[in-house]
Amino acid sequence: MHICVIGGGLAGLTAALRLSESHEVTILERGEVAGGCLSSYNLPAYAIESLYHHCFSGDDRLFSLLEECDLLSDLEWLKGSTGYLVNQRIYPLTTPLQILRYPLLTLFEKIRLGLFVLGSRSADPEVLDSVTAKDYCIERLGDRIYSSFFEPLLSSKFGERKDEVSAAWLVSRISIRSDRGPGGERLGYLKGGYIRLINALLSKLTATGCRIEMGHPVVSAYPDDGGWVVDGTRYDCIISTLSPQETARICSVPLKPLPYQGAACLTLGTPIDPTNGIYWVNMGDPAPYGAVITHTNLVPSDRYGEHIVYIASYFSDSPPENCENVFLSDFCTRFGLQREQILWHHLRIEPNAGPVYVTGYKTMMPEPNPVPGLFIAGMFSIENYPERSMEGSIKAGEDIARRVMEWSYI
Numbered sequence: 001m002h003i004c005v006i007g008g009g010l011a012g013l014t015a016a017l018r019l020s021e022s023h024e025v026t027i028l029e030r031g032e033v034a035g036g037c038l039s040s041y042n043l044p045a046y047a048i049e050s051l052y053h054h055c056f057s058g059d060d061r062l063f064s065l066l067e068e069c070d071l072l073s074d075l076e077w078l079k080g081s082t083g084y085l086v087n088q089r090i091y092p093l094t095t096p097l098q099i100l101r102y103p104l105l106t107l108f109e110k111i112r113l114g115l116f117v118l119g120s121r122s123a124d125p126e127v128l129d130s131v132t133a134k135d136y137c138i139e140r141l142g143d144r145i146y147s148s149f150f151e152p153l154l155s156s157k158f159g160e161r162k163d164e165v166s167a168a169w170l171v172s173r174i175s176i177r178s179d180r181g182p183g184g185e186r187l188g189y190l191k192g193g194y195i196r197l198i199n200a201l202l203s204k205l206t207a208t209g210c211r212i213e214m215g216h217p218v219v220s221a222y223p224d225d226g227g228w229v230v231d232g233t234r235y236d237c238i239i240s241t242l243s244p245q246e247t248a249r250i251c252s253v254p255l256k257p258l259p260y261q262g263a264a265c266l267t268l269g270t271p272i273d274p275t276n277g278i279y280w281v282n283m284g285d286p287a288p289y290g291a292v293i294t295h296t297n298l299v300p301s302d303r304y305g306e307h308i309v310y311i312a313s314y315f316s317d318s319p320p321e322n323c324e325n326v327f328l329s330d331f332c333t334r335f336g337l338q339r340e341q342i343l344w345h346h347l348r349i350e351p352n353a354g355p356v357y358v359t360g361y362k363t364m365m366p367e368p369n370p371v372p373g374l375f376i377a378g379m380f381s382i383e384n385y386p387e388r389s390m391e392g393s394i395k396a397g398e399d400i401a402r403r404v405m406e407w408s409y410i
């Protein structure tokens, strides 16, 4: 069989890897580099993801893939730390002691919060798909704890759509992020960056004879005599890893659109640590971005010779106007940096940064094989519910490859 994979992100690359041993596979990728959301900037001295990335202790499919690529021994487990910027001050909120010292909640509220987190870890996300995270929190914790603790978190992940997000997302997030010891959360990062995984996958694919066409944005696909024609070339079937709405547009199939959001992320290098040793700072004060993530407070800065900072924001329709300048000037003022201390910066606007897990999302997810010969998998798949991740997209890619194999035997 000749299979066309649309999209060279993690889902497309893993699906292609699983199929290319026994089938002819062509990957068509719009961008000039592979990796999709996990692609990197190749700077003169090092490579760094254009969107912040770390992994979690339960990411078994990712670990297997790293092992297959001889990279697992380079996966490091590092201490992640978090904080809130409120009233122009960063409050560290990583360890139980720091949470106890947090002055904006009373002791009673902190005990309630602790019990809520413990309870949410064992809650069943399935039954919470129809409840908003906001209502779930307010009912159990009251307005004050919600607005001072969970609202900034929801805001940093979903921007203006925060009130629509389901409690299923929140409880699964709490359970993923609970791998904590007294010193903080354990987060995984691949020494040298995840670009090494993408490059290893590309080498493996090339070795199996897979054809990879970068800089090829697919514009049209239609069924033809039991197969599919994609941009003029005939294939026996297609795997599309694009959002359902993009696949529907390109392939003229009736797939219901899913709520998606975009991300605007400015990455910069600076000699200064702007967040006082904290990796992830959510903005509690109103700001044009939702979080400031100092990568070099997770991975030591001496590996890079400078600090690497992400200024991140999600948007629903179009990116904030002039966001490069707006982000930079707000960041410099708020975090006390001079403009000359920004050594370099790059902006990435990713229109398809992931689904918004609104209430009822579970019932909206499309079938993996909606019409004959067309298979779909990616951030919108069940494997990525109720939070998209590298793990989920690898699983989605591998699972769709299995479906294609079963279909090819029929």
Ligand SMILES: Cc1cc2nc3c(=O)[nH]c(=O)nc-3n(C[C@H](O)[C@H](O)[C@H](O)COP(=O)(O)OP(=O)(O)OC[C@H]3O[C@@H](n4cnc5c(N)ncnc54)[C@H](O)[C@@H]3O)c2cc1C
Pocket: 006, 007, 008, 009, 010, 011, 012, 028, 029, 030, 031, 034, 035, 036, 037, 038, 051, 052, 053, 054, 055, 216, 217, 218, 219, 241, 242, 246, 263, 265, 350, 352, 353, 354, 377, 378, 379, 388, 389, 390, 391, 392, 393
């Ligand atoms: C800001 C951000 C931070 C994240 N942080 C983490 C993290 O810390 N940990 C974690 O586990 N996960 C994280 N993720 C999620 C993770 O990156 C994704 O789940 C995963 O990389 C998605 O892979 P994918 O292949 O499903 O989709 P994508 O990576 O979106 O791949 C789709 C590919 O299709 C290509 N494409 C689009 N249109 C066309 C077309 N018409 N023709 C051809 N090609 C096309 C795109 O260029 C892209 O390469 C993050 C995501 C974002 C956006």
